[in-house]
Amino acid sequence: MTSQQLLLEGVELMFFGxxxxxxxxxxLIFSIRVMSFVLERWAPEAGHVATAVAASTQHESAQVVDPDTLQAMQIAIKQHRARRG
Structure with a gap:
């Protein structure tokens, strides 16, 4: 094989690759778009999920915290701030 034939074969392999x-x-782009379409169609909307999470967070924050737990949290916060500063 001559160098010209090798060069042409290399260019051919490059274009093939x-x-x-x-x-x-x-x-890949086609499959991502198809999955996006499927998820938008059958998955629950994000607004409903966010509302449910917000409602459960408000419910949990309304609970009373045990005084011992509150004191432990305050001590931990003071120690953390002392290490940071």
Missing amino acids: MGLVFLFLIL
Whole structure:
């Protein structure tokens, strides 16, 4: 084989490899769009989930904290601030 034939074969392999990568990326984009469509159609809306989480957070914050637990939390916060500063 001459150097010219080797060079042409190398260019041919390069285009073949670039074509495969391009085909893979197109397939990847297509599959991501299909999954996005499926999730938007059948998954619950984010607004309903956020409302449920906010409601449960408000319910939990309304509970009374044990005095011993409150004191332990205050001591831990003071120790953390003393180490930081």
